[in-house]
Amino acid sequence: MKSKFTILTVMTFAILIAGCSKDKFNENDAINAQKDLLNLKYQHELDLETLKQKGATAMQQLINTAALEQLKLNDSLKIKSNIAARKQDYTVRVVDVISNAPLADADVTVSSEGKIFAAKTNAQGIVTFTALYLFPTSTFLVSKTGYAATQISQQFAGNSNVKLWNTTDLTNEITGSLYIETDLTNNIPEKVGAKVLVTAAANIPTNSSESYTVYFPTYTDAAGVYSIKVPAAPNGYTLTFEQISADQKLYVNATEDNAVTSFPSSLPRLTTVKTYFNVNSYNAPVPAVYSAYYFKATPDKAGKILYIPGNTNYSYYNQVLLSTLGDKFQVEKLNINSTNTQNGNVDMGLYTYDANTKIDVEIVDITGNTIQSAPKLMANIGSNGKIAYTYSAEGGNGYIHLKKR
Structure with missing residues (x-):
């Protein structure tokens, strides 16, 4: 009896416990459970649709690939057909x-x-x-x-x-000598020296419409001489020479290094200029000096030195008449009568000396060919202390004359 009671008691507690658990599952839980079922169904349908789309895409890719291969085959057949027709x-x-x-x-x-x-x-x-x-x-x-x-x-x-x-027959020869003017103070051309590249070029026609050029190079020797052995060419040869760099000796009125290039801030002088000679160009400009001489007077009362230009493009009448004396020249007469303040000339009225005197004037010959020891040059000073315009006994006129001994 005791054991049966015990069993019945346990069953009673189980029923009570079950009854308590069921009471906790309310209507809200049921609604949530229904939503979970619907979401699960939607996800299954979505996954199924994705699989369908992937299958369709894969099928389309297969179709596209097959069509592309067919196009390639058609193009290949067409190309082969075109090639055969164009052979x-x-x-x-x-x-x-x-x-x-x-x-x-x-x-x-x-x-x-x-x-x-x-x-x-x-x-x-x-x-x-x-x-x-x-x-x-x-x-x-x-x-x-x-x-x-x-x-x-x-x-x-x-x-x-x-x-x-x-190109095997080299019995033809081109020879010559190269000279450049590295010294403009004389009338003799200078040799270019050794190791100057000289090239003979021949234009050879391939046919009536096409051609090519062949080059034969050589170098000058110490005397500036070159020699090139060449085959006969249908159109002859064209010679070209490399650019040569050398110091050039010349007379200048001014250079780019002068802050002021006008006379008398820059006086004519002998100088050396780095020069690049391009012997393939002709009629290249050469720096010119309008006059290789100028006049330098004794300092005036203020210590200023009067410089008078020689026969330039601005002072056509500042002339010196010379006579030959061996390998030199001697002054015979002067016509110095240009005092225009324009175009770089000087105004002699700006210089004041002792009245009624004579001042020494030096002719500066930058070539060194004019005798300067005798006769001397001079200028007459008037009563106003200015250089006077006078006529000389030897027939000159102007502001500077020969000094009489």
Whole structure:
């Protein structure tokens, strides 16, 4: 009895416990559970649709790939058909560029469809290639031992001769001497010296429409002499010379280094200028000095020195008449009468000396050819202390005259 009661008691507690748990699952829980079921169903349907789309995409990719391969096949068949239709025979005739005689055993090479085709010309200088497919830019390469190699475009093959140039006969010689003016104070040209590059260039026609240029270089020796052995060329040769750098001796009125280039801030003088000689250009400008002399008077009362230009483009009448005395020159008469303050000339009225006197004037000859020891030069000072314009006994006129002994 005791055990049965116990069992019944336990069952009663179980029922009570179950009843308590069921009471906790309310209506809200049921609604949430229903939502979870709907979401699960939606997700399953979404996954299924995704699989369908992927399948459709994969199928379309297969269709596209198959169509592309078909297009490639059609293009390949079309290209092969076009190539077959465009294949043709090509004839190349090779001659000597000087004599125009046919050249046998010349090697002719061309590339077609990835293959190299080569043949030699016959006794008539002709070679023929059959059924070649060439591009508009394709060329035939032509060579022969003892000749300069060349090429011809496919569009000219058969229409004009290929001309080869014989380069083995070097019996022709071009010689000469190079001079440059590194000293403008004399009348003798100077030698360029050694190691100046001289190049002979020949233009060689490949055919009636194409050509190429060949160069033969050499160097001058210490005497400026050059010599080049060359083959006969159909159009002769053109000589070119490299640019030469050297110091050039010359007389100048001014240089770019002078802050003020006008007279008398810059006086005529002998100088050396770094010069680049391009002997391929002609009529190159040469710096000019209008006058290689000028006049320098004794300082005035304020210590200022009067400079008078020589016979320049501005002072046409400042002339010195000379006579030859051995290898030198002596002053015989002067006409110094230009005092215009314009164009770089000086105003003598700005200089004041002791009245009614004579002042010494020096002629500065930058060439060193004029005798300056005798006779001396002088200027007459008037009562106002200014240099006076007078006439000389020897027939000169102006502001400077010979000093009488």
